Amino acid sequence: MKKLSACTSVMVGKDASVDGSTMISRNDDTFLPLTPQRFYVQPAYQNEDKVWKSNQNGFTAQMPKSGYRILMTPNADVKKEGVYAESGFNEKNVAMSATESVYGNEHALAHDPLVEHGLAEDSLQSMVLPYINSARDGVKYLGNLIKNYGSPEGNGVLFSDKNEVWYMEIVTGHHWVAQRIPDDSYAVVANEVAIQQVDFDDPENFMYSDGLQEFVGKYHLNPDKAGFNFRHIFGTHNEFDHHYNTPRVWYGQKVLNPEIEQSPTSNDLPFIRKADRKIEVSDVEFILSSHYNETKYDPLAKDPQESNTQFRPISMNRTQNSHVLQIRNDVSEKCSAIMWLNFGVPAFSPYVPFFANVNETDPSYENTPLTMDDKSAYWMYRKLSMIVESHYSNFIQQDRDFKKSANELFLGHLSDTINQASNMSESDASEFLKDQNQRLVKEMRARTYQFMHELMEKGLTLSKLTYNMDKNL
Numbered sequence: 001m002k003k004l005s006a007c008t009s010v011m012v013g014k015d016a017s018v019d020g021s022t023m024i025s026r027n028d029d030t031f032l033p034l035t036p037q038r039f040y041v042q043p044a045y046q047n048e049d050k051v052w053k054s055n056q057n058g059f060t061a062q063m064p065k066s067g068y069r070i071l072m073t074p075n076a077d078v079k080k081e082g083v084y085a086e087s088g089f090n091e092k093n094v095a096m097s098a099t100e101s102v103y104g105n106e107h108a109l110a111h112d113p114l115v116e117h118g119l120a121e122d123s124l125q126s127m128v129l130p131y132i133n134s135a136r137d138g139v140k141y142l143g144n145l146i147k148n149y150g151s152p153e154g155n156g157v158l159f160s161d162k163n164e165v166w167y168m169e170i171v172t173g174h175h176w177v178a179q180r181i182p183d184d185s186y187a188v189v190a191n192e193v194a195i196q197q198v199d200f201d202d203p204e205n206f207m208y209s210d211g212l213q214e215f216v217g218k219y220h221l222n223p224d225k226a227g228f229n230f231r232h233i234f235g236t237h238n239e240f241d242h243h244y245n246t247p248r249v250w251y252g253q254k255v256l257n258p259e260i261e262q263s264p265t266s267n268d269l270p271f272i273r274k275a276d277r278k279i280e281v282s283d284v285e286f287i288l289s290s291h292y293n294e295t296k297y298d299p300l301a302k303d304p305q306e307s308n309t310q311f312r313p314i315s316m317n318r319t320q321n322s323h324v325l326q327i328r329n330d331v332s333e334k335c336s337a338i339m340w341l342n343f344g345v346p347a348f349s350p351y352v353p354f355f356a357n358v359n360e361t362d363p364s365y366e367n368t369p370l371t372m373d374d375k376s377a378y379w380m381y382r383k384l385s386m387i388v389e390s391h392y393s394n395f396i397q398q399d400r401d402f403k404k405s406a407n408e409l410f411l412g413h414l415s416d417t418i419n420q421a422s423n424m425s426e427s428d429a430s431e432f433l434k435d436q437n438q439r440l441v442k443e444m445r446a447r448t449y450q451f452m453h454e455l456m457e458k459g460l461t462l463s464k465l466t467y468n469m470d471k472n473l
Helices: 106-111 121-131 133-147 214-217 230-234 237-256 281-286 377-390 391-422 426-462
Strands: 010-011 023-029 041-042 050-053 060-061 071-072 086-089 095-101 155-160 165-170 176-181 186-189 206-210 319-325 337-342 353-357
Touching: 010 095, 010 133, 010 155, 010 165, 010 230, 010 237, 010 281, 023 095, 023 155, 023 165, 023 281, 041 176, 060 165, 071 121, 071 337, 086 319, 086 337, 095 121, 095 319, 121 133, 133 155, 133 165, 133 176, 133 206, 186 237, 214 230, 281 337, 353 391, 353 426, 377 391, 391 426
Parallel strands: none
Antiparallel strands: 010 023, 010 186, 023 319, 041 071, 050 060, 071 086, 086 095, 095 155, 155 165, 165 176, 176 206, 319 337, 337 353
């Protein structure tokens, strides 16, 4: 049931960001270009008997009696595709994004095989996010679930709150490690086991499964003479990695550390980096939207060459949603959690910011049909992406200008809304933030359709079924 190796993640500690925010982000990639997504609020509940059952692998579990309200970005076609709630916040301003597909090697899996009916990606977010109070709590909670139920696949899971960012890698049926991203650092992950040296004497920054060291020792899994490099022990290092995975990490680090020379096919790209500057949301969005821009590996480059398609790009047409989950520390907690959501192909579509402290989303995001329509946000941004790419060289500068103008709108909108909401009561603020989210959606709908119409008008002049002729004939 596992999705094709996909997804790229970027995580940023609070002292590494320009405004003191923590950020976790990910391109949620899947098999096909069209896997419609929804964005909605699952209400809190109390004193209810709930049993979760996956329609993908049959995983079944009793759920807690009470759970927090959460934001979700699940599949629209749950009956066929499963839930896959994927990303969001809960009402305690804890963020979670799940998952980054990772792959253990055969030596480790031989002795701790994957569990066929264990806790998989389609169930994971729904089984964890409503029940945690911090990023650290999320790691512990999920760790207990994996201990009890096992995992049918390798998964990397991102957690954050206003103070901490954690990355957890589940690589076999029951073994995992989680590392806290240092406050002054960032990390880029792309479908490989990423965590390197584990310090078992540093519980502030590392957590791990019971018996992990004993397991590795018993089965002689550590190839290094010293240390406990999780990537070396549990990861893979093959030709597929060098063309599909490591180049994406290389490019993300190139954007944030352009002064460092590295190979895109290196097995030793560091997990943790310190950027050469403070990181903004727009930097993270640029990485997730990128396709090796301004390098010889860009598949959209003007001059075709063999290297253009040598590596799998970060932004793809099968990115079903891209998100940056930002938690600000310079504003009231009522409006500090912001979900920047992109339902189009990230290379061509804007990241629209939504305040998380709400009880409902806009109908155009909440209701997504399985086939193209003229009402839903998902299909609107998919249309925009297709139009821009269809005449890329002619349309891309206008698209950049469109996204730049949208970002100016977004930043002003966020500032004005936060100023107004800061002195409101919790309930009044939540209602106000909902209205402001919907107001922005309405404005972006008008702008996006106007922009698409402009591109289509221009596109009509670009047909190959034309011929220059004398106007006087």
